[in-house]
Amino acid sequence: MKLKYLSTALATALCVAAAGTGLAQNSAPPVQKVTAATPAPKLVVMIAVDQFSADLFAEYRGHFTGGLARLASGVVFPSGYQAHGATETCPGHSTILTGNHPTHTGIIANNYFDPSTARADKRVYCAEDETVAGTTSKNGEYAPSVNHLLVPTLGDLMKARDPKAQVVSVSGKDRASIMMGGRQADELMWLAPTGLTSYRGTTLSPTAQQASTAIAAAINQPRAALVLPADCTTHDIAIPLEKGGSVGTGRMARDAGDFRRFLASPEADGAVLATAAALRQARKMGEGDSTDLLIVGLSATDYIGHSTGTEGSEMCIQMAALDRELGDFFARLDATGIDYVVALTADHGGHDLPERNRQNAWPDAQRIDKALNPGAIGKEVAEKLGLPQPILYGDGDDYYFAKTLTAAQRKAVLAEILPRLRAHPQVEAVVTRDQLDAHPISKRAPDTWSLLDKLRASYNPQRSGDFIIALKPRVTPIPESGIGYVATHGSVWDYDRRVPILFWRKGLAGFEQPNAVMTVDIMPTLASLISLPVDANKIDGRCLDLLSGPESSCR
Incomplete structure (x- = not known):
């Protein structure tokens, strides 16, 4: 598939942003097989593809010819798990480079509720500093921050060992960049309507600013519809939506300045990869004495999944483009002669919209009953018990009691609410705080949890709700379908938990290990490759051996 404007955007951003630096023209040495004695790579590249489920990887694997095909020729764990139940963007990204489940990262959801805060809505965004005056948790109105992350990242540990090690994080979303980048990143940024942005009060480096200008120019240009690849024609079926319109046959055309549609297109990933390559080049990452870390968060797959579902022509176009853009990115790294290792995974999986599922062998796929809304439940129970409102907060699986309730009132509310919820046909289970406090963190393989x-x-x-609801399989927690938001993730089921985990390095013999592993295993695996000590008692993951045969990469 040819997406010429993406190639142009990539080349333009690289040439403009890294002007005057020049690519290293190292002669390529003979490829040496990677063994336990092979020195550490000079550059670690961590790529997270938002909503890239194990199902998507398996479905399109035979069609990949570019960057994803290269990674699929390396060390492949097709049954990776975001093992936890809150399969959202922020918790998932928090596991990848910390080696810890959300119970320890503190990132339990994209949003959680703090009934003691002075904010009227009590909601806190996972990657904000809610103490900043005049801010709210609403998009565009919060102060981005890493404050809520409770544990160090791989980059933080690398900087602690050697301050000269460079750590750069660039993503489509702030929470992806922040949760993987940690506290010590040299540069940390994400896409915005103006191109790129970072923490408030932070000035982008000259290279990032030039890349930002190029991206802003691309956003402000209209884009014609993309050509549908021949192998995507079977996905080209319109699915009508309740509120009018349809999905499934989109070609991602957009008007000038339409940032939301820019994000939900291959352009967004091309912009992030262009910026990452430009920053690597300008900073000469991988060319010094230390091992450097380049973190890349690609968000277009997630925006497309939410907007149009996972099985339409839109996602088929995206998979082909992602494969191609990663191939271009790796080719630029190859040209430097740097010894680099790549790890790729996802923050969570995803599920298609129920309207298409009902056409394809799952007639019972549903949308959530509006009666399960915390506000609606709380209002009904408060009126019955004669309690002042509100008594409940929540916008996801976690439900929080208002701080104004006494212990006796909480007990009465629980006694009223739990039977109602547990009897609801869409609810699999309701679990209380007391049950979770008493339950140990599992040490078993995640596919048996x-x-x-x-x-x-x-x-x-400190952050989770007073009780948590788990919906039954294939109940989509969006009550109505409408253009822009038709499908989602976040459940405890494997279509949201399972993600691919891929590693590649030149000279590393490829193999496939089908047994279940976890995203919390990535950090200790990469740390071992660069001989960085990690206290096993402070993480939930373990090192994965990337060497086939009797030798081990886990040191």
Whole structure:
């Protein structure tokens, strides 16, 4: 598939942003097989593809010819798990480079509720500093921050060992960049309507600013519809939506300045990869004495999944483009002669919209009953018990009691609410704080975890709700379908938990290991490759051996 404007955007951003630096023209040495004695790579590249489920990887794997085909020729763990139950963007990204489940990262959801805060809505965004005056948790109105992350990242540990090690994080979303980048990143940024942005009060480096200008120019240009690749024609079926319109046959045309549609297109990933390559080039990452870390968060797959579902022509176009753009990115790294290792995974999986599922062998796929809304439930119970409102907060699986309730009132509310919820036909289970406090974190393989195991790995006593609801399989927690938001993720089921985990390095013999592993295993695996000590008692993951045969890469 040819997406010429993406190639142009990539080349332009690289040439403009890295002007005057020049690519290293190292002669390529003979490829040496990677063994336990092979020195550490000079550059670690961590790529997270938002909503890139194991199902998507398996479905399109035979069609990949570019960057994803290269990664699929390396060390492949097709049954990776975001093992926890809160399969959202922020918790998922928090596991990748910390080696910890959300119970320890403290990132239990994209948003959680703090009934003691002075904010009227009590909601806190996972990657904000809510103490900044005049801010709210609403998009565009919060102050981005890493404050809520409770544990160090791989980059933080690398900087602690050697301050000269460079750490750069660039993503489509702020929470992806922040949760993987940690506290010590040299540069940390994400896409914005103006191109790129970072923390308030932060000035972008000259290279990032030039890349930002190029991206802003691309956003402000209209884009014609993309050509549908021949192998995507079977996905080209319109699915009508309740509120009018349809999805499934989109070609991602957009008007000038339409940032939301820019994000939900291959252009967004091309912009992030262009910026990452430009920053690597300008900073000469991988060319010094230390091992450097380049973090890349690609968000277009997630925006497309939410906007149009996972099985339409839109996602087919995206998979082909992602494969191609990663191939271009790796080719630029190859040209430097740097010894680099790549790891790729996802923050969570995803599920298609129920309207298409009902056409394809799952007639019972549903949208959530509006009666399960915390506000609606709380209002009904408060009126019955004669309590002042509100008594409940929540906008996801976690439900929080208002701080104004006494212990006796909480007990009465629970006694009224729990039977109602547990009897609801769309509810699989309701788990209380007391149950989670008493349940240990599982040490078993993630494919054997119980529902309580999954929820426990997402539970943090200081931030989680007073009780948590798990919906039945294939109940989509969006009550109505409408253009822009038709499908989602976030459940305890494997279509949201399973993600691919891929590693590649020149000279590393490829193999496939089908047994279940976890995203929390990535950090200790990469740390071992660069001989960085990690206290096994402070993480939930383990090192994965990337060497086939009797030798081990886990040192």
